[in-house]
Amino acid sequence: MSKTKSTKSFEDKLKRLEQISEMLESGEVQLEESISLFEEGIKLSKECLTILENAELKITQLKKEVSNKSTDEGEDE
């Protein structure tokens, strides 16, 4: 559950980071806004890198409902 969130938040953060970079590139933002965007960007990039660094693969094994078909039977001996 939290795993799903971390991927989503990673993706969201990365998207925001890209957006910030684009905004800075457009040159349409004022200096003060640029600085606060830059601060936000640096914070996001650190968070993204931390998420990547600390991520641990989660593995879940699906428990399938046993033998709902005749063909499944007779082979688990």
Add this chain to the structure above:
Amino acid sequence: MNEEKQIFTVSELTQSIKFVLESAFDNISVEGEISNFKSHVSGHWYFNLKDENAVINCTMWRGFNNYVFFTPQDGMKIIVTGRLTVYPPRGSYQIDVRSMKPAGEGELQAAFERLKQKLKSEGLFDVERKRAIPFFPSKIGVITAIDGAAIRDMISVAERRFPLVELIIAPTKVQGSGAAEDIVDSLTELNKIKDIDVIILARGGGSIEDLWAFNEEIVARAIYTSRIPVITGIGHEIDFTIADFVSDLRAPTPSVAMELATPDKQELKNAIEYLDQKMEELLLEKIQEYRQRIDDVVDSYMFRYPLEKVRNFYQKIDNLFYKISQQIDRKILLSEREIQKYFSIISSYDIEKTLKKGFTLIKQDDKFVTRKQMYLSSKPVTIKFYDGELNLDDK
């Protein structure tokens, strides 16, 4: 036995036939073409084996057919091994099949081609229906054998490339009889989980028989109807299965399938670091730009010569002052003239006083003659008395 013809009951005769036939053909192999193949819900198979001139019924019981790696199709040439049995209630004989195999390597290939053409014409392989694989998967469903090398490879690829992801593994039989059904079952189960972004259907390398489950029609149809996009990674580079044609993306191996399903951690890091650098550059650029603007202003004429303006004002004031003083000078001059005028008037009053005392003044041409040498004898003379003027020539 010879003298009198023995009369059998139907049952006795059938029993004899049964005995003769079953003992004579208790272990036979027969080659023929399948027709009327039926897989009963009970799990038993019923079909006919035929050639140009003859047909024979066959049964293959559940338990035995579990070991058949392919699903028989009508028209397929096979070799069955089993024994002949007689069924007394119907007076019929049939082959009780214990094993079957394709009559030749070409048979599987032919079955493969038949199914491929059929599914292709139905549109199952259409490029337009292939779905995009999401770039940032949260959950990846994995259908493969739980104890194979493929799963270990895929886990290590996921760990290395994108450990943010969660793998949901559906342990599945991927080889031998029942494998196709189990794959279908796993696809169905994974499709019930709502936030799986992509499914990988994988199996390591093997013979055409080992991989046959992926050539079964039910697997193809299950991939086609899967709500979630499916990546196949079956066998090696050279192996193409029907499943590969239907899937949304075909990978040559299980490892590559996992690579195609996940973004690379190192690449992401590089991208983030690049963005970092770019942002910094852009900001510094911006600051430099502002600095330039400030410098431009500071370097401007007004900032370099701040007194210039003051001086200009001084000059203006001086000009005004000059103008004003000129005006005043003129006024003074005018006043002086006025004074002069009055002064002469006043002085003339002084003359009157002298005249009153009895002095006179001599005038010629309206000018007073105050000295002897000014006198002109040719001109008329006017004498001014206190009480009037007298023209001497007015005789």
